[in-house]
Amino acid sequence: MSTEKHILHYETSAPKDKPAADDPLAFGTIFTDHMFVMDYTDGTGWHDPRIEPYKPFLLDPAAIVLHYGQTVFEGLKAYLNEDKEVVLFRPEENMKRLNRSNDRLCMPMFDEKFVLSALKELISLDKDWIPDREGTSLYVRPFIFATQPYLGVAPSKTYRLMIILSPVGPYYKEGVNPVKIAVESQYVRAAVGGTGSAKTAGNYAGAMKAQEVAEAEGYSQVLWLDAKEHRYIEEVGAMNVFFKINGEIITPSLNGSILEGITRKSVIELLIDWDIPITERKVSIDEIMEANRAGTLEEAFGTGTAAVISPIGELFYDGEKCEINHNEIGELSLKLYETITGIQTGKVEDPYNWVVPVD
The missing domain is CATH 3.20.10.10 (D-amino Acid Aminotransferase, subunit A, domain 2)
Structure with missing residues (x-):
């Protein structure tokens, strides 16, 4: 549960060039201008939700995720419908499954409605990145990972939740062919x-x-x-x-x-x-x-x-x-x-x- 419901916005001052209309959009290789970030601290809960420019970040070499693999993720898509409205497909199911994965990996649960609203807010900000050709979409990748620097085998006391976006074409080169x-x-x-x-x-x-x-x-x-x-x-x-x-x-x-x-x-x-x-x-x-x-x-x-x-x-x-x-x-x-x-x-x-x- 987040201790702060207001999502801060730090919008990019240097927008990236978007793919051309006829670019092939190889799966998962292009990323939009912004990402959602929220942190967790044991005893405080989820805090500091924010949308900020897509960029690399620092991670301690001893972070638990790098040694013991305490991380989970999801995958869903945003689409432009016939009326050019942005829609998602059953996103609440992804939020439920992400929390189930958290439970299995001894990671903290999050407020599913809040993270879904943050996901929508991020997509709205970067909606111009959504391709509209047949078979294309905006791939949405929420993920959570342990950040505590500690080499003992135990659940982390700190985590980060992030959501990144990627305009994509078909996953397989064969498309819908066998x-x-x-x-x-x-x-x-x-x-x-x-x-x-x-x-x-x-x-x-x-x-x-x-x-x-x-x-x-x-x-x-x-x-x-x-x-x-x-x-x-x-x-x-x-x-x-x-x-x-x-x-x-x-x-x-x-x-x-x-x-x-x-x-x-x-x-x-x-x-x-x-x-x-x-x-x-x-x-x-x-x-x-x-x-x-x-x-x-x-x-x-x-x-x-x-x-x-x-x-x-x-x-x-x-x-x-x-x-x-x-x-x-x-x-x-x-x-x-x-x-x-x-x-x-x-x-x-x-x-x-x-x-x-x-x-």
Whole structure:
């Protein structure tokens, strides 16, 4: 909880050049003029919320985050809708998840409504950075990290919460076209009881080796299996994953090692509304490969904030290639993509009240 609700503004005196209208906007490489910052001190709480120019900052070499990885983050997007209004997609869910991640990492909770209002204030200030081409948006990255200089293994007594903004294009170069995925059977992303259900940096650092190997072999991402038996499917890259088998949609159930995706939640709610059978349960890689051999595996796709829907055109597992839907985007994958992105941009009616105006 912040001890000071008023957000101070220190606006830049040297605005940066914005990308040209036809710039490709590689994901996460360009940043806007300003950022939100708020600090936490044990015994005082969250304090000194401010918007200031985007810039590097000093961090003590002994800061706990650098040694023990006490940090969490979120990712969401701001869009220009059909009327050129700035909107967010289910941002309250990101605030809830960020606090859940805080709890898992022994980090202090924050006032979700206040931080969401600060996020809106920051976006309003830098709204001229929001691109309006098809498939583009303003990526929003809130993050929190431990700042106390201390080499003992214990939760920090000081933290910093920051929000930065980045105009982006599609996350994958393939866009909404199917991607090739290698099933990972050596490395694991997370184990039940670990930090897999939290959005914390270590999960992603630990995933990079498998990703590096997969990319060297021509694959866009890896399909993660469980840590215990290396048999049950968990996530695809940094996304949740869905399979359509004989008309039924199946997705791995949340088990403590899988991140509870907001796009995942939205997809499930849409499928229920459309009367399409959806089941959350354990699903093995053997079941998927057998369904492909039997001709009943109709579609597979990942879901996440960055890509929204990412169709899977091929899986490679244990020496066997599994081509899905002739390596073409499936009818359901496309419908989900067009519906969610349509709601986000105002092209499709929003009966669920998922879209939140910034102003």
